[in-house]
Amino acid sequence: MKINFEHNQSAHCENGVVSNLLNYNGLKVSEPMVFGIASGVFFIYIPFVKVNFAPMFSFRPVPGFIFSRVSKRLGFKIRRHKFKSTEKAQQTLDAELAKNNPVGLQVGVYNLTYFPDEYRFHFNAHNLVVYGKEGDDYLISDPVMPDVTTLSSKELEKVRFAKGPFAPNGHIYYPTQLPNDIDLKKAITKGIKQAYRHMLAPVPVVGFRGIRYVAKRIRKWPDKIGVKKTNHYLGQLVRMQEEIGTGGGGFRFIFAAFLQEASVIMENPRLAELSKEMTVIGDQWRDFAIDASRLYKNRSRETDAYNKIADKLDAIALAERDFFLDLKKAVK
Amino acid sequence: MKKEDVPQDESGLSKANIREVVYAVDKDGKYGKALSSGWEAKTIALNESLELIEEQLQETIQKIKQGELSPIAYYMELQRMDVVVLSGYVGLWQWRVKRHLKAKTFKKLSEKILKKYAEAFEISIEELKNPKI
Structure with a gap:
C-alpha cells in the first residue's frame, strides 16, 4: 500500500516533514515559511551540557517546537502518540497508513541504514515521514535525503525505539483538522x-x-x-x-x-x-x-x-x- | 550566499552520492533551493570530531590491556555511545553502567547482566568477554 505522497528534499528534517505533511493535507507552505512561522532562527550556548566532550551550542529551538508552533499559529491540531510497547507502536502506524494518512516519526539517527557512516551519531531527534508499506518494508520519505527510501519493519522499530537523550519512544505525529481559511x-x-x-x-x-x-x-x-x-x-x-x-x-x-x-x-x-x-x-x-x-x-x-x-x-x-x-x- | 557560491566539495555525503539542500539567491536576488555535495569547512569539523573519538578509543584499548577498564568501555565507544545512551539501551541506572566499565567489576558480572550488554551491542557474550583489540 502506497499513499500518493510528494517527497520534497529539504535543508532541515523537521521543517521538511512539517512542510511535506501540510502539503499533502492541502496546505501549501514552503520550508522557509514553516521555519519563519515557527521562529526557527535562534542561538543558545549551554556550557554545562556536554555533547561529545564539548559544550552545547544550538542554532535551533528544541526539537518538536517547530511543528507545535506552526500548528498553533496556523490553527490546526496535531495528534501525537508515544509508546512503551513496540507492537503497539507498529499497530498504530499500520492503522494510520491503512487510513491513507502519511505520518511523521521521530527517530534516532544511529541506526538509519541509509545514512553515511560519518553521520551516524546517537542523535534522537531526527524526523521522517512514512507514507506506505509494501510487504515488510515501510516506505520512507526522509526530508534531508534526495529520494524516498525504505526500511524493514525491524529497522524502523530500532530507530523508533532508539535510547538516550530525547529517546523517541516510537513518537508518531500527524496534523488533524486543517482549518479552511488560514491567516x-x-x-x-x-x-x-x-x-x-x-x-x-x-x-x-x-x-x-x-x-x-x-x-x-x-x-x-x-x-x-x-x-x-x-x-x-x-x-x-x-x-x-x-x-x-x-x-x-x-x-x-x-x-x-x-x-x-x-x-x-x-x-x-x-x-x-x-x-x-x-x-x-x-x-x-x-x-x-x-x-x-x-x-x-x-x-x-x-x-x-x-x-x-x-x-x-x-x-x-x-x-x-x-x-x-x-x-x-x-x-x- | 549566491547560487554559484554553493560549495561543491567532496564529503561523506558526496561519496554516498547524496547532495544536500541549501538556500541561496540567484542572479535576480531571488531565494531558492540549491544542492551542495559538501563543504570543506564542514568536513574538517566532522573529521576532527571523528579523530577525537578514535583517539579516545585507542586510549580505552590501552586501559583495557592494563586491566583498568572492561570490554564494555570498548564496545560503548566503538558504537559512539556514552554512559547515558548505553544505560538507556541496557535499561540499567547510569551509576551501575559506570561501575561495569571497570575491569574488576566486570569480572563479577552475572550472565544475565552480560546478556543485556551483548544484546545492546548486538554481539555474543563470547565476543563481549573477548574483544578483538
Whole structure:
C-alpha cells in the first residue's frame, strides 16, 4: 500500500516533514515559511551540557517546537502518540497508513541504514515521514535525503525505539483538522515577533548576547583549557552551525528566504531589504566557519588567531543585534 | 550566499552520492533551493570530531590491556555511545553502567547482566568477554 505522497528534499528534517505533511493535507507552505512561522532562527550556548566532550551550542529551538508552533499559529491540531510497547507502536502506524494518512516519526539517527557512516551519531531527534508499506518494508520519505527510501519493519522499530537523550519512544505525529481559511499574515507576524524577542533576550547565553558570550570565551579558552580542547570546542561549534539538522549559517539563509517570501505576502518591502541583510549575516557565519576550520586543521598555537576569530564572532553578534532591532521596527 | 557560491566539495555525503539542500539567491536576488555535495569547512569539523573519538578509543584499548577498564568501555565507544545512551539501551541506572566499565567489576558480572550488554551491542557474550583489540 502506497499513499500518493510528494517527497520534497529539504535543508532541515523537521521543517521538511512539517512542510511535506501540510502539503499533502492541502496546505501549501514552503520550508522557509514553516521555519519563519515557527521562529526557527535562534542561538543558545549551554556550557554545562556536554555533547561529545564539548559544550552545547544550538542554532535551533528544541526539537518538536517547530511543528507545535506552526500548528498553533496556523490553527490546526496535531495528534501525537508515544509508546512503551513496540507492537503497539507498529499497530498504530499500520492503522494510520491503512487510513491513507502519511505520518511523521521521530527517530534516532544511529541506526538509519541509509545514512553515511560519518553521520551516524546517537542523535534522537531526527524526523521522517512514512507514507506506505509494501510487504515488510515501510516506505520512507526522509526530508534531508534526495529520494524516498525504505526500511524493514525491524529497522524502523530500532530507530523508533532508539535510547538516550530525547529517546523517541516510537513518537508518531500527524496534523488533524486543517482549518479552511488560514491567516498567514498573522502567523508570519507572530513568528517574526518571537524570533526577535528570543534573539534580543536579556539573557547572557541566548541570542546575540549568547554569540557575544561565546566570542569572549574563545579569547580565554586557549589559556584556560589548552589549544587542543579549544580546537575541539570550535569544531563542535562549526558542526552545530553547519551540519544537517542543526544548521546555523544554513539556518540564517532559510530565514532570509522566509523574509523574502513574507515580504510579498505582507506587502512590506522592508522585509525584502532585511532578507538581504540576513543573507550578509549568513555569509559572515560561513566566513567564520572557514576560519575556525583552518585554525584547527593547522593546529595553530598563536593566541592571536583565536582573538581574530573571536573578533569575527563579535561582529556577527553586533550585526544580528542591529538586524533584529530593525526587524522589530519593520513589523510594528 | 549566491547560487554559484554553493560549495561543491567532496564529503561523506558526496561519496554516498547524496547532495544536500541549501538556500541561496540567484542572479535576480531571488531565494531558492540549491544542492551542495559538501563543504570543506564542514568536513574538517566532522573529521576532527571523528579523530577525537578514535583517539579516545585507542586510549580505552590501552586501559583495557592494563586491566583498568572492561570490554564494555570498548564496545560503548566503538558504537559512539556514552554512559547515558548505553544505560538507556541496557535499561540499567547510569551509576551501575559506570561501575561495569571497570575491569574488576566486570569480572563479577552475572550472565544475565552480560546478556543485556551483548544484546545492546548486538554481539555474543563470547565476543563481549573477548574483544578483538
